[in-house]
Amino acid sequence: MMEKLHPFHVSIMIYMNQSGVIALILPRLFASNYGYNGWLSLAFFFAVSILNIYLISLVYHYGQGRSIFEILEASLPKFFLFPLYVLLAALWTLIGCFAAKQFVFIFQMLDFPTTHPMLLKLLLDILAFSLVIKGIYSISKATTVFFWLFVWMHLLVIYFFGEFQWVRLTSFVFQGETDFVQGGFDIYSAFLGLEIALLLLPYAEKNKKLTRAVYIGNLMSVLAYLVVSVISFGVYSLEQLKRQQYPVLDLLSYIKLPFIERMENLLFAFILFPVLVSVVLYTWASVLALKRIAPKADTNWLAFAALAFSFGAAWVPDVISEVEMLLKYFSYAEEGIAFGLPLLLIIVLLFQRKGHTHA
Amino acid sequence: MHKISRIGAALIIPLLLPACADQRILEELGTVHTTSYDLLPEEEGKSSKELLITMTIPKNDPENRKVREEILTTTSINSKGGRIRLSRKTELSLVSGQLRNVLFGSRLAKEGIWPLMDTFQRDPSISQRLKITVVDGSAHDLVTEKYPPHPMTGPYIERMLEKQEKSKMSAEATLYDFTRDYYDDGIDPIAPIVKKQGGNVVMEGIALFNEDRYMTKIPADEVLIFGFLQGDFRQGELSMDFGESANKEANNAMFTSLISKRKIKVFANRSRDDITVNVSVQIKGSVLEYNGKMDLSIDQDRRKLERLISEQITDKANDMISKMQKNNVDSLGLGQYVRNSMSYGRWKKLNWEEVYPHVRVHCKATMVIKDYGKFK
Incomplete structure (x- = not known):
């Protein structure tokens, strides 16, 4: 029998899938779109993410251990589902692809200005491939290792307690130039990654434990975002924060220890871990979707095809602003999936139930 | 076990391999330690104001077993343009990763220093801890002067400022501090001000800015009172x-x-x-x-x-x-x-x-x- 995912591993996978380069940008997004004390809006996004997880938990509940593909295929015709699967597979692959390319571009800007970015991307894809083909159980184990290699970085905030001043937070709430709607979509992309929980059901232990694990993983992300954002608002002035491309990277560059300084070059490399986890999990998800279209195809070859497609697509954006724009639009689409797919599944499941009781 | 070691090896490869492409050999680098900017007197027929830019670069001299300081000076209308011109004068590739202190002559500081600060913000190799200092008089003269007990002028000024900050006899003004206060609408930036006096560099007090323009100063013997208020x-x-x-x-x-x-x-x-x-x-x-x-x-x-x-x-x-x-x-x-x-x-x-x-x-x-x- 296949080993089941432990709730602890699920929490960590959700947390690692949500984290990434977005955590470096988030304080600026709060400042630019929600103005003074924009970090307070995190409460709203947290509530939305809870609603998102609740929808997923309903799918668990009504689906009774079936995978989302089984649920869909039981009620919907293949000519409708196959294009949907292709769409999902492409979207998931591309999100992972552009998240990786964004990481590579920043890494290149910091450390390797003349190295070809696609070389770095290739190395990342090779790593992702070697993990994807091992299956979700090995991915979860590796993610746990990456988690410990990454999570200690949050302790670095202690360093900023000295610079932090409450007076800089000001007494204003959401004042100044704001863009609640579009900014909201941008910020919610920091919560993307939790929708991968939809696919975990057949691989996990009991439903209830799985749901709780997803909630915990999401809570871990929220706490990390909260700490980083509050610190940024208390350490930087609002206008400054709005102008910083990667405010958290600037925070890291401020750290000076007796034996080392300018650690941001070194510390940024650790962001590789959540980025890698995102690439791996999204590729794994797209392989699952592809497998439904071509059930007889070899999983390894499907993973190879997905990553080859990802590598090819990564050639398209040539500059960092293009990658960020593409990532933004794909994130909007994924936000639609994060809510739309569970809703579709719930509707299908409700019809199935109705049909069942009528029969 | 096999799996883990394979994944481990795969993880190390991307961290190591790219280093082959972007090589930086220490002996070939000119790590700029201190940069100074002064405003040159305006010349007729020139539309923009020219800057006098000076950089100090510590250099290892293995033959004499000591560290020397190379000082390069040029004129330019902007900071990075100055660096390109300066690099023509040396066999080293100039890099800003170790830049610790930037000095502004008082005449330039009075005109406003923000146009020069842009590059410090933008360049990812420059530290947020870069010190911002004003020089009473010409920054170029202060940097190029020889101070016999201190063979390296750049580190000498940097350490003097650091010591003063610790005992609250000077104010901390890093790139981070200055930018933060510049963008805040409820506070104006400050920076320490130094002066060449005899054979020494002495702390003159604290330069007070309105936005990016140096307006007045707190004399050195009143800096502690400023500290109380700050x-x-x-x-x-x-x-x-x-x-x-x-x-x-x-x-x-x-x-x-x-x-x-x-x-x-x-x-x-x-x-x-x-x-x-x-x-x-x-x-x-x-x-x-x-x-x-x-x-x-x-x-x-x-x-x-x-x-x-x-x-x-x-x-x-x-x-x-x-x-x-x-x-x-x-x-x-x-x-x-x-x-x-x-x-x-x-x-x-x-x-x-x-x-x-x-x-x-x-x-x-x-x-x-x-x-x-x-x-x-």
């Missing part, structure tokens, strides 16, 4: 001279191990310009030296000395605040507190820069003698 701190030494005009009960006193706490209260009435700011400072310290007729072991005498000192600090602090208001520099960040005392709409309507010089600011300092040493 915020809480622990550490520092205070010497008080009561002069001839004061009664003979105290001539002078010196305090150490200072602990200072500052509180700001704002009273903003509904009417637009009626704003009062109360600054209260509480200082605790130990007496290390005292000359006068009073006996510090007697409580009454000690209270009297405390009162004398409190009065003197209060007077000096109020004078300093008036000076800042007159020059329209809100270096203490009173605006931040005024901002927090009102609604956003009212703050936006209130033109702080216009209102600030007319705001009523009262400072009250209270000195408490913690102990008076081991001698009665």
Whole structure:
């Protein structure tokens, strides 16, 4: 029998899938779109993410251990589902692809200005491939290792307690130039990654434990975002924060220890871990979707095809602003999936139930 | 086990391989330590103002077993353009990763330094801890001068500033501090100001900016008073001279191990310009030296000395605040507190820069003698 995912591993996978380069940008997004004390809006996004997880938990509940593909295929015709699967597979692959390319571009800007970015991307894809083909159980184990290699970085905030001043937070709430709607979509992309929980059901232990694990993983992300954002608002002035491309990277560059300084070059490399986890999990998800279209195809070859497609697509954006724009639009689409797919599944499941009781 | 080692090996590869492409050999790098900028006198027929740019680069001299300092100077209209010109003069590739201090001549500082700060913000290789310093006079002359006991001018100035900051005899002004206060609408930036004097570089005080323009300075012997007003701190030494005009009960006193706490209260009435700011400072310290007729072991005498000192600090602090208001520099960040005392709409309507010089600011300092040493 296949080993089941432990709730602890699920929490960590959700947390690692949500984290990434977005955590470096988030304080600026709060400042630019929600103005003074924009970090307070995190409460709203947290509530939305809870609603998102609740929808997923309903799918668990009504689906009774079936995978989302089984649920869909039981009620919907293949000519409708196959294009949907292709769409999902492409979207998931591309999100992972552009998240990786964004990481590579920043890494290149910091450390390797003349190295070809696609070389770095290739190395990342090779790593992702070697993990994807091992299956979700090995991915979860590796993610746990990456988690410990990454999570200690949050302790670095202690360093900023000295610079932090409450007076800089000001007494204003959401004042100044704001863009609640579009900014909201941008910020919610920091919560993307939790929708991968939809696919975990057949691989996990009991439903209830799985749901709780997803909630915990999401809570871990929220706490990390909260700490980083509050610190940024208390350490930087609002206008400054709005102008910083990667405010958290600037925070890291401020750290000076007796034996080392300018650690941001070194510390940024650790962001590789959540980025890698995102690439791996999204590729794994797209392989699952592809497998439904071509059930007889070899999983390894499907993973190879997905990553080859990802590598090819990564050639398209040539500059960092293009990658960020593409990532933004794909994130909007994924936000639609994060809510739309569970809703579709719930509707299908409700019809199935109705049909069942009528029969 | 096999799996883990394979994944581990795969993880290390991407971290190592790219290093083959972007090589930086230490011996071939010119790690700029200090850069100085001065404004050249305007020439007729030239539209933009030219800068005199000087860089110091520490160099290893293995033959003589010592470190030398190479100094390069050029003129340019912008910072990075200057670097390109300077790189023509040296066999090293100039890099900014170790840039520690940037000095601005006072003439340039008075015109505004923000156009030059842009590159420091943008260049990812430049540290947020880069020190911003103003030079009374020409920064180029200060950097190129030889100071015999200090073979390396750049590190000499940097360490001097660092030591002064620690004992609160100077203000901390890094790229981070300066940018933060520049963009904040409730505070103006500050930077230490130094000067060439004899064979030394001496601390001249604190340069106060209005946005990015250097307006006035706090003289070196009043920097501690500025420190009291600026915020809480622990550490520092205070010497008080009561002069001839004061009664003979105290001539002078010196305090150490200072602990200072500052509180700001704002009273903003509904009417637009009626704003009062109360600054209260509480200082605790130990007496290390005292000359006068009073006996510090007697409580009454000690209270009297405390009162004398409190009065003197209060007077000096109020004078300093008036000076800042007159020059329209809100270096203490009173605006931040005024901002927090009102609604956003009212703050936006209130033109702080216009209102600030007319705001009523009262400072009250209270000195408490913690102990008076081991001698009665």
